[in-house]
Amino acid sequence: MNNFCKNFAFFILIQAITITPLIVSSSSDPDQGHHVDNTRRSLLFKTWRVHVVNYMSNRKTLLVHCKSKDDDLGIHNLSVGVEFSWKFRPRIFGETLFWCYMAYDNLHATFEVFRDDPYIFAKCDYGDCVWIARDNGIFLKDISSNQDEIRYDWVQGQ
Ligand SMILES: *[C@@H]1O[C@H](CO)[C@@H](O)[C@H](O)[C@H]1NC(C)=O
Numbered sequence: 001m002n003n004f005c006k007n008f009a010f011f012i013l014i015q016a017i018t019i020t021p022l023i024v025s026s027s028s029d030p031d032q033g034h035h036v037d038n039t040r041r042s043l044l045f046k047t048w049r050v051h052v053v054n055y056m057s058n059r060k061t062l063l064v065h066c067k068s069k070d071d072d073l074g075i076h077n078l079s080v081g082v083e084f085s086w087k088f089r090p091r092i093f094g095e096t097l098f099w100c101y102m103a104y105d106n107l108h109a110t111f112e113v114f115r116d117d118p119y120i121f122a123k124c125d126y127g128d129c130v131w132i133a134r135d136n137g138i139f140l141k142d143i144s145s146n147q148d149e150i151r152y153d154w155v156q157g158q
Helices: 003-028 031-045 118-123
Strands: 048-054 062-068 072-078 083-088 097-104 107-115 128-134 137-142 147-152
Touching: 048 062, 048 072, 048 097, 048 107, 062 083, 072 083, 097 128, 107 128, 107 147, 118 137
Parallel strands: 048 128
Antiparallel strands: 048 083, 062 072, 062 097, 097 107, 128 137, 137 147
């Protein structure tokens, strides 16, 4: 072996010794991060469903128009007791967001019905977001306790 080769071999040995511990610590250190990441990933791989239900009085028809950035789900006029729903898989990269415009008589509301958000994940019990239109506002069902909670008020005008 000439000098260059000896030096080079020594250099490689030192590299192997110093780099190996770094790799070990970097893969064991963010354990919690990996856990969160996996949870998030499994939520996103699920199929979710958003439901909109008309629970208003006096046979009022509810106009529902829901959209995402990529999809327009169309206008649906729901009679009392009727539900409109759709299912989807959230995007793995980037945000998933659906919002709806709802109206009856001379009142309306526009709001997000699904987004990549722990609050929504919990209320929807990791699968079904149930929005209920009533005379006094729009409610989101807390699936695990089966309680409807008011989330939005109706606004005057169309
Ligand atoms: C829904 O109702 C609105 C307002 O009453 C009406 O203009 C629209 O044509 C209806 N759309 C459908 C799809 O029935």
